[in-house]
Amino acid sequence: MTPFPAPSDHRARLDGRVALVTGAGAGLGRAYALALAARGADVAIHDIDAKSAAETARLCRALGRRAWSDGYDVANVAEVRRALAALVRTAGGLDIVVNNAGIDEAKTTPEIDERAFDRMMAVHVKGTFFVAQAAIAPMRARGGGRIINISSINGMIADRTDPHYNAAKAAILGITRALARELAPWNILVNAVAPGHVVTDATRARGEARMREVSRERIPLRRYAMPEEIAHTVCFLAGPESAFVTGQVLSPNGGEAIVGY
Ligand SMILES: NC(=O)c1ccc[n+]([C@@H]2O[C@H](COP(=O)([O-])OP(=O)(O)OC[C@H]3O[C@@H](n4cnc5c(N)ncnc54)[C@H](O)[C@@H]3O)[C@@H](O)[C@H]2O)c1
Numbered sequence: 669m670t671p672f673p674a675p676s677d678h679r680a681r682l683d684g685r686v687a688l689v690t691g692a693g694a695g696l697g698r699a700y701a702l703a704l705a706a707r708g709a710d711v712a713i714h715d716i717d718a719k720s721a722a723e724t725a726r727l728c729r730a731l732g733r734r735a736w737s738d739g740y741d742v743a744n745v746a747e748v749r750r751a752l753a754a755l756v757r758t759a760g761g762l763d764i765v766v767n768n769a770g771i772d773e774a775k776t777t778p779e780i781d782e783r784a785f786d787r788m789m790a791v792h793v794k795g796t797f798f799v800a801q802a803a804i805a806p807m808r809a810r811g812g813g814r815i816i817n818i819s820s821i822n823g824m825i826a827d828r829t830d831p832h833y834n835a836a837k838a839a840i841l842g843i844t845r846a847l848a849r850e851l852a853p854w855n856i857l858v859n860a861v862a863p864g865h866v867v868t869d870a871t872r873a874r875g876e877a878r879m880r881e882v883s884r885e886r887i888p889l890r891r892y893a894m895p896e897e898i899a900h901t902v903c904f905l906a907g908p909e910s911a912f913v914t915g916q917v918l919s920p921n922g923g924e925a926i927v928g929y
Pocket residue numbers: 690691692693694695696697714715716717720740741742743768769770771772791818819820821862863864865866867868870871
């Protein structure tokens with residue numbers, strides 16, 4: 669006997685919603701796009717890599733949804749405005765934005781030059797802000813919407829490397845709170861997801877031994893998350909079950925942020 673209903677019994681449907689996921693050509697972004705499509709949403713996949721974005725769109729269409737792809741850099745404000753306007757024209761509206769596009773590079777402070785610092789801020793902070801800004805008018809036209817900003821556990825606790833990534837992910841939490849307050853009168857809810865360690869191609873490439881060590885030493889649940897588990901959190905914030913949740917940070921991290929390391 670299972671103590672909880674099977675997931676399919678209680679998953680909120682997103683039929684008729686149009687969702688945009690940035691950086692959805694690969695990794696977690698692709699998992700978010702597929703999870704939103706599986707719940708009924710039509711999905712736009714925007715990524716700097718147009719080819720991988722088109723492949724994610726194909727996978728979403730295979731689930732029976734409408735899906736569109738576009739290739740551009742989220743740090744380019746003119747391109748962000750062009751792409752969101754084109755999406756709204758094609759899809760007929762916009763209800764959900766997942767600001768997921770991101771980079772990291774495992775650099776220590778002495779290794780970070782001005783160019784690397786500016787790029788980290790541009791992709792995460794500028795990208796998140798201007799995609800959200802371009803989504804306001806179409807969301808108001810639909811009577812509300814959801815903006816879900818992808819931060820990281822490293823926006824809350826320190827890692828050994830990438831201080832500029834930590835700073836950018838913390839800035840995303842600040843943007844989330846400020847926009848949540850400003851946009852609440854229009855029923856646009858703004859929240860952040862701050863994932864802990866996730867099984868991805870990048871973490872697999874660092875080796876099974878490393879994953880076992882991190883799991884044992886830092887994570888009370890003693891394992892990494894699967895991308896689909898982070899996608900459940902994103903879908904909760906995109907759906908009707910989170911209608912009274914705004915300005916919050918949900919951090920699926922297996923308990924890592926409780927203990928620190
Ligand atoms: N993987 C993890 O363990 C983890 C943990 C916490 C937070 N995150 C965050 O989740 C997000 C996705 O991470 P991931 O591991 O799937 O990364 P990934 O590198 O596998 O995928 C990132 C995607 O974003 C795209 N992208 C990069 N720069 C872009 C830009 N300027 N404009 C548009 N698209 C761009 C890439 O082409 C790629 O498809 C990132 O914001 C990352 O910081 C990841």
